[in-house]
Amino acid sequence: xxxxxxxxxxxxxxxxxxxxxxxxxxxxxxxxxxxxxxxxxxxxxxxxxxxxxxxxxxxxxxxxxxxxxxxxxxxxxxxxxxxxxxxxxxxxxxxxx
Amino acid sequence: xxxxxxxxxxxxxxxxxxxxxxxxxxxxxxxxxxxxxxxxxxxxxxxxxxxxxxxxxxxxxxxxxxxxxxxxxxxxxxxxxxxxxxxxxxxxxxxxxxxxxxxxxxxxxxxxxxxxxxxxxxxxxxxxxxxxxxxxxxxxxxxxxxxxxxxxxxxxxxxxxxxxxxxxxxxxxxxxxxxxxxxxxxxxxxxxxxxxxxxxxxxxxxxxxxxxxxxxxxxxxxxxxxxxxxxxxxxxxxxxxxxxxxxxxxxxxxxxxxxxxxxxxxxxxxxxxxxxxxxxxxxxxxxxxxxxxxxxxxxxxxxxxxxxxxxxxxxxxxxxxxxxxxxxxxxxxxxxxxxxxxxxxxxxxxxx
Numbered sequence: 119x120x121x122x123x124x125x126x127x128x129x130x131x132x133x134x135x136x137x138x139x140x141x142x143x144x145x146x147x148x149x150x151x152x153x154x155x156x157x158x159x160x161x162x163x164x165x166x167x168x169x170x171x172x173x174x175x176x177x178x179x180x181x182x183x184x185x186x187x188x189x190x191x192x193x194x195x196x197x198x199x200x201x202x203x204x205x206x207x208x209x210x211x212x213x214x215x
Numbered sequence: 216x217x218x219x220x221x222x223x224x225x226x227x228x229x230x231x232x233x234x235x236x237x238x239x240x241x242x243x244x245x246x247x248x249x250x251x252x253x254x255x256x257x258x259x260x261x262x263x264x265x266x267x268x269x270x271x272x273x274x275x276x277x278x279x280x281x282x283x284x285x286x287x288x289x290x291x292x293x294x295x296x297x298x299x300x301x302x303x304x305x306x307x308x309x310x311x312x313x314x315x316x317x318x319x320x321x322x323x324x325x326x327x328x329x330x331x332x333x334x335x336x337x338x339x340x341x342x343x344x345x346x347x348x349x350x351x352x353x354x355x356x357x358x359x360x361x362x363x364x365x366x367x368x369x370x371x372x373x374x375x376x377x378x379x380x381x382x383x384x385x386x387x388x389x390x391x392x393x394x395x396x397x398x399x400x401x402x403x404x405x406x407x408x409x410x411x412x413x414x415x416x417x418x419x420x421x422x423x424x425x426x427x428x429x430x431x432x433x434x435x436x437x438x439x440x441x442x443x444x445x446x447x448x449x450x451x452x453x454x455x456x457x458x459x460x461x462x463x464x465x466x467x468x469x470x471x472x473x474x475x476x477x478x479x480x481x482x483x484x485x486x487x488x489x490x491x492x493x494x495x496x497x498x499x500x501x502x503x504x505x506x507x508x509x510x511x512x513x514x515x516x517x518x519x520x521x522x523x524x525x526x527x528x529x530x531x532x533x534x535x536x537x538x539x540x541x542x543x544x545x546x547x548x549x550x551x552x553x554x555x556x557x558x559x560x561x562x563x564x565x566x567x
Contacts, residue, residue: 177237181230188226195245199447202242 152204153211160212170212176205216256216263217290221275224252228273235266244286248293255280255291257445282480284437286444287451292482298450300343300422301379301398307342308557309452310484314549315342315513315557317381317486318538321528322347322358323365331520333372335535339542342557344369344378345515348393349385350527351405358526366396373398381424381515387415394419404428404456404491407439417446424515426454426488433473437481452484453477454515455506457492466494466531469502474509486513490531496522499533500541507548513557514545 163170180201187197218232232254233243241258256263260279268277282288297310307315318336323329323346333344348365350358361368369380379398384390385406393400399422406412407428416423423443427436440451455474457467469492477485487506489499503514519525519532533541546556 171240173240174238177234180237181234184230184233 149204149207153208156208156211163212171209176209179205216260216268216277216279218254218256218268218277219275220252220254220273222251224273228271229254232268232271232273235268235271236263239263239266244291246292246294251275251293253291253293255285257285282437283434284441284481286449287437287440287481287483289480289482295482296449296484298422298452298484300381305373305377305379307379307398309486309512311512312554313557314507314511314545314554315486316542316545317341317343317345317513317515318518319345320347320519320525321517321532322350322360322526323368324361324526326368326371328520329368329372330375332518332535333376333378335520336518336538337376337378339535339539340546340556341516341538341542342378343399344372344376344380345401345517346372346380346382347527348382349389351383351385351403352527363392366393370396384412384416387411390415390419394421397421399424399452402426402439404431407431407436410442413439413442414446417443417448419448421448422450422452423448424452424454424486426456427458427470427473429459429467431458433476433480436477440481440483452486452513453481454486454488455492455511456488457494465492465498467492469493469505471505471509474506474511478510484512485510486515487511488515490515490517490528490533494531496531496533496537499531499537500544503541503545504548507545507552507554510552516541 160170180198183201184194184198187194220229236243236256239262241256241262244255244257246253246255268274280288280290285291295310297308300307309315318341320328320332329346336344346365346369348360348362348369350360352359366382369382373380381399381401382393382397383401383403384393385403400416401424402412402416404426407426425440425443436453440453443451455470457469460468462468469489474485474487489502489506493499493502499516503516506514516538517528517532518535518538519529520535522529522532522534525532549556
């Protein structure tokens, strides 16, 4: 169904996969940092007597990443979905902190 | 609540409307059609009482969705949904102008029968292969399926024939395993209201074939679809497979009227299983033709190289020659309904 694969193509594929794995690790590390900051925010909200759930703030975050994704040429709906998950994860961490 | 936007609404205006809705704790779903864009609101609608939606720039109209199902309802999206299954080389689609046929054995029994059946159904125009790995049998003593081994065989057949595969998942614990091998995950009639399973399927990015429960109403079927969609997976194909009535001459009673009713109520594709509906090989063709005449987007048919020796559902399985004849009839009925059989995408692969 396709051309015989050359050794060059295969090694390039392996290189791309390594790079993807490295980026995945970076994403995980960044998520960890974001979660730590989220927990800190949660503690500060508590100290200030503010509620943990702040839908207005969450909606603003989603709007900001939507615009950013659009400007970067990324599909906006999947990015919104990913960030709703991240925002939800952060909120749960704040609630349990 | 659905918001129909004005034509030529800007991205910034859409962002603004969505932010206002989401800032009260609701979520939104965007559907861009050829002529209109719809923003669906998901959550407690009373939260929107204070939001002046009608006066926001870009809003044409605001309408409440009165049905208990929202994401599945016809008005929630701009155009009917087309569900794409499988990879780029061998994609099968459900919905739109074509009729797509899934065929294969009730259960995967061994390598030889699966490969034989796959080639026969592909040559006759089927675009997807079915085959049970985990079988929900009424009796605990009946053949329960080959399990993980069957999944591996199905994946091997896909590699050889290019046919995407659908197989049933019965349990939340099997979802990841089945999703690893199959292109589409089937929820059987007996599991249609297994809400834990439906929620789990919402989290995987694989299209779902949702069969109507034996005693489920159309509304209950749509609520089951809503469960999957509310959990994030919008690629759901509904399947009418007959319902339980007082009639004993047939295994189930095919609810033909459910097809146009579903097409009115939902944007999701609807296919029909004439094999389980009648429970008898001689009823498969007439029920299949009725389904297409009533507007079905596809069929799922049981085919076995030697029905007499089938380990399950032999009575309702078609032998290969009968399936070929059936497909000729299906093509004729499809044309009469202004549809056509889903064309072969990569002929070189399917006959390889």
